[in-house]
Amino acid sequence: MSGTELNEKDPGRVDPSEKDLADTWFTDGQRAFRRAVRDFFAADEVRKAIDALQDHAPREESGLIDVYRMLGERGWLAPAWPKEYGGQGLSPVEAGIVLEEMVLHGLPEDQRVLSIDTVGQFLLEVGTPEQRARHLPRLAAGEEIATVLFTEPHCGSDLAALRTRAVRDGDGWRLSGRKIFNQKSQFAEWALCAARTDDGPVKYHGITLFLLPLRSPGVVISPVWSMGDERFNEIVIEDVRLTAEHIVGQVHEGWQPINDMLLLERTGMDFQAKLRRWLDAVVEDARRTGRITEPAYAQRLVELDANLRAGRALAWSMVLAQVAGEPDPVASAAAKWFITQYSDEVVRLGSEVIGLDGLLSTWDGEAPDLGRLEAVYRQSPAHTLASGTSEVMLQIIAASGLHLFS
Numbered sequence: 001m002s003g004t005e006l007n008e009k010d011p012g013r014v015d016p017s018e019k020d021l022a023d024t025w026f027t028d029g030q031r032a033f034r035r036a037v038r039d040f041f042a043a044d045e046v047r048k049a050i051d052a053l054q055d056h057a058p059r060e061e062s063g064l065i066d067v068y069r070m071l072g073e074r075g076w077l078a079p080a081w082p083k084e085y086g087g088q089g090l091s092p093v094e095a096g097i098v099l100e101e102m103v104l105h106g107l108p109e110d111q112r113v114l115s116i117d118t119v120g121q122f123l124l125e126v127g128t129p130e131q132r133a134r135h136l137p138r139l140a141a142g143e144e145i146a147t148v149l150f151t152e153p154h155c156g157s158d159l160a161a162l163r164t165r166a167v168r169d170g171d172g173w174r175l176s177g178r179k180i181f182n183q184k185s186q187f188a189e190w191a192l193c194a195a196r197t198d199d200g201p202v203k204y205h206g207i208t209l210f211l212l213p214l215r216s217p218g219v220v221i222s223p224v225w226s227m228g229d230e231r232f233n234e235i236v237i238e239d240v241r242l243t244a245e246h247i248v249g250q251v252h253e254g255w256q257p258i259n260d261m262l263l264l265e266r267t268g269m270d271f272q273a274k275l276r277r278w279l280d281a282v283v284e285d286a287r288r289t290g291r292i293t294e295p296a297y298a299q300r301l302v303e304l305d306a307n308l309r310a311g312r313a314l315a316w317s318m319v320l321a322q323v324a325g326e327p328d329p330v331a332s333a334a335a336k337w338f339i340t341q342y343s344d345e346v347v348r349l350g351s352e353v354i355g356l357d358g359l360l361s362t363w364d365g366e367a368p369d370l371g372r373l374e375a376v377y378r379q380s381p382a383h384t385l386a387s388g389t390s391e392v393m394l395q396i397i398a399a400s401g402l403h404l405f406s
């Protein structure tokens with residue numbers, strides 16, 4: 001199925017909720033694709049499966065997600081990938097539409113961001129034909145999760161300072177080190193792991209990417225809970241033997257693909273959709289409590305709405321830059337920085353609208369809306385850290401946009 005076919009079947013339907021600054025950029029085929037995706041998410045079976053995910057007790061997480069498999073059956077989990085790897089051969093726009101709709105409908109997006117947008121995309125760009133054939137179809141079908149092992153206990157933003165090391169061992173390598181703040185690794189078969197393979201005068205040289213089988217002896221995964229009850233992991237890797245087939249891209253040359261990939265991931269699309277979902281819930285609460293008519297609340301709601309619309313337009317302009325083959329590191333740093341500045345404000349306003357009950361947590365049977373507001377209050381600070389911190393985004397703008405340091 002292609003966007004064009006969909007458009008021919010359903011040419012003139014206009015959904016007013018699609019009218020937005022960003023939406024004026026889409027083709028009719030892409031709008032029709034969005035409607036098909038929305039119809040998918042409106043189906044009873046899908047809604048129930050998503051509700052069931054949200055009914056988990058705090059600190060309980062699902063592994064493989066059924067709705068991912070349902071999307072995978074349609075080639076929609078990775079719609080921009082070629083058909084031979086389980087995609088639909090569509091463009092980053094259709095991929096962005098699926099991501100946006102997933103988040104708007106409350107489906108967790110992190111597994112997709114890790115497995116498809118990061119690890120899978122790496123394999124598509126710099127993997128061998130064997131690596132692609134082996135991993136991509138299972139990832140695109142939602143039958144397997146892959147994770148990312150970049151951050152270490154002493155280095156996150158300054159990733160080139162990593163200490164995980166792989167040393168030559170005959171025709172292979174021996175990998176040892178510690179990784180932290182990775183997600184879903186307890187469910188994943190494979191992880192993309194950055195390690196130092198060479199020491200030279202320039203720290204950006206000598207980093208190699210490995211596909212690490214996480215069930216290997218020598219890999220120990222332990223939970224590290226965030227204040228938002230989201231599970232991160234610490235992974236200790238001890239002397240795991242890897243071969244040439246585990247190397248992704250060129251030996252010692254991992255730095256450039258890491259940066260290229262982070263740039264593609266950093267559109268702000270997932271963040272803006274999450275904030276839109278949260279703000280819509282706040283507006284509903286404001287309506288229910290009558291606060292929507294109080295000018296102090298109304299004004300803040302309207303301003304947030306305007307800023308989220310601007311953030312959405314920025315996110316979509318980053319996707320369109322990818323389509324044009326002109327991804328812009330400075331503009332995507334600005335998009336990510338801009339939208340995540342509002343996370344805190346949306347949840348703060350939400351808690352003021354609900355009042356003291358909004359402080360009741362998911363653990364409390366009396367909590368309104370199962371304590372979701374209190375949970376997102378604790379989760380929202382992560383927005384300004386994940387995929388590059390706000391300060392690092394500003395550094396990129398300062399250095400490469402304004403050339404302040406040259």
Ligand SMILES: Cc1cc2nc3c(=O)[nH]c(=O)nc-3n(C[C@H](O)[C@H](O)[C@H](O)COP(=O)(O)OP(=O)(O)OC[C@H]3O[C@@H](n4cnc5c(N)ncnc54)[C@H](O)[C@@H]3O)c2cc1C
Binds near residue numbers: 181
């Ligand atoms: C939700 C979430 C998901 C994540 N998923 C993964 C994952 O799957 N895999 C993975 O490997 N990692 C993951 N991470 C880790 C993430 O990449 C790091 O948290 C991030 O890179 C920041 O690194 P750090 O936590 O070590 O903080 P640091 O780099 O130590 O930064 C601490 C503070 O100092 C500031 N700072 C650092 N350098 C500068 C500078 N040059 N100028 C000004 N200020 C600076 C930062 O902005 C920050 O406020 C995830 C993090 C989050 C929050």
